[in-house]
Amino acid sequence: MPRTILIVDDDPHIRQLLIFALGKAGLDTIEAGDGEAALALASSAAPDLVVLDINMPRMDGLEVCRQLRSNGDVPILFLSSRDDEIDRVLGIELGADDYVVKPFSPREVVARVMAILRRTAARAPEVDKAGGTIRHARLLLDTEGWRAGWDGADVPLTVTEFSILRTLASMPAKVFSRDAIIDRLHGPGFAVTDRTIDSHIRNLRHKFAKAGGFDLIETRAGIGYCLGACSGT
Incomplete structure (x- = not known):
């Protein structure tokens, strides 16, 4: 069955770009434009992975990640505007699985999403x-x-x-x-x-x-x- 990816970004153009790219890779997508909507969708739809922007108004991606981590271990790929945020997004408290720096190539996001999903399903x-x-x-x-x-x-x-x-x-x-x-x-x-x-x-x-x-x-x-x-x- 197709995997479902939750895309969380306050920029609708970025969401549509990723929906198109991930859809071409055979993945189902759902989207949220803010942190509160993301948490509600994560609870109701149980996505296989979350692509999560850090810099969002009201509730940023770091807080969304903290709350997701407190309720489960869904894989998280962060979208970051700064490369020097890596230690925060991959940190002990947050524990993201990977990150991509904006501006990004949709192919890179798809490749990293697929790599995380393969690890999730892998058996050695x-x-x-x-x-x-x-x-x-x-x-x-x-x-x-x-x-x-x-x-x-x-x-x-x-x-x-x-x-x-x-x-x-x-x-x-x-x-x-x-x-x-x-x-x-x-x-x-x-x-x-x-x-x-x-x-x-x-x-x-x-x-x-x-x-x-x-x-x-x-x-x-x-x-x-x-x-x-x-x-x-």
């Missing part, structure tokens, strides 16, 4: 062999239920955060470069900055540290990331 055969779970020390990943835990405590993650952690956990002794992580998430040649990956890693560390997992992810300077410890000991 190499990590599903043991009943759909991965265990590494006190880390537990339910790859079928998309749930993560540390030492018995649930750790809520976004789709992208879970996908990155599943990548690292699939080969716990391997050091993954940022490019390798990007390839696992999006496929080769997809344009994502190292800063984006670093922000997601920082979020993962923060969330697991609150549950006691202070050494969850190790950094290898100049190389990339792996589960701690990289030696597997």
Whole structure:
């Protein structure tokens, strides 16, 4: 069945542009011109993903994201007018899955939406062999239920955060470069900055540290990331 995308932007021209582009990609769309309407539609229509503008009057996209996150884990792609907002939109409190800076190419938005949807629906055969779970020390990943835990405590993650952690956990002794992580998430040649990956890693560390997992992810300077410890000991 077609996936439904909720487009939230106070500019009707942008909404129509995205409705056309996402429709050509085979996706159903619904639209909202402000934050309150977006929350009402998200509750009634249960979209598969939200494309959310940050700068809207009355209720901005950041507040919409906070309220969406308090009620569920629907994937969120932010539309941002400034590249330097990345740390906020991908931050611990907000936990967006990705972002696109205005002015944007409709093709890029569609590509990023499709990449997030693929991650949402993905099942990784190499990590599903043991009943759909991965265990590494006190880390537990339910790859079928998309749930993560540390030492018995649930750790809520976004789709992208879970996908990155599943990548690292699939080969716990391997050091993954940022490019390798990007390839696992999006496929080769997809344009994502190292800063984006670093922000997601920082979020993962923060969330697991609150549950006691202070050494969850190790950094290898100049190389990339792996589960701690990289030696597997």
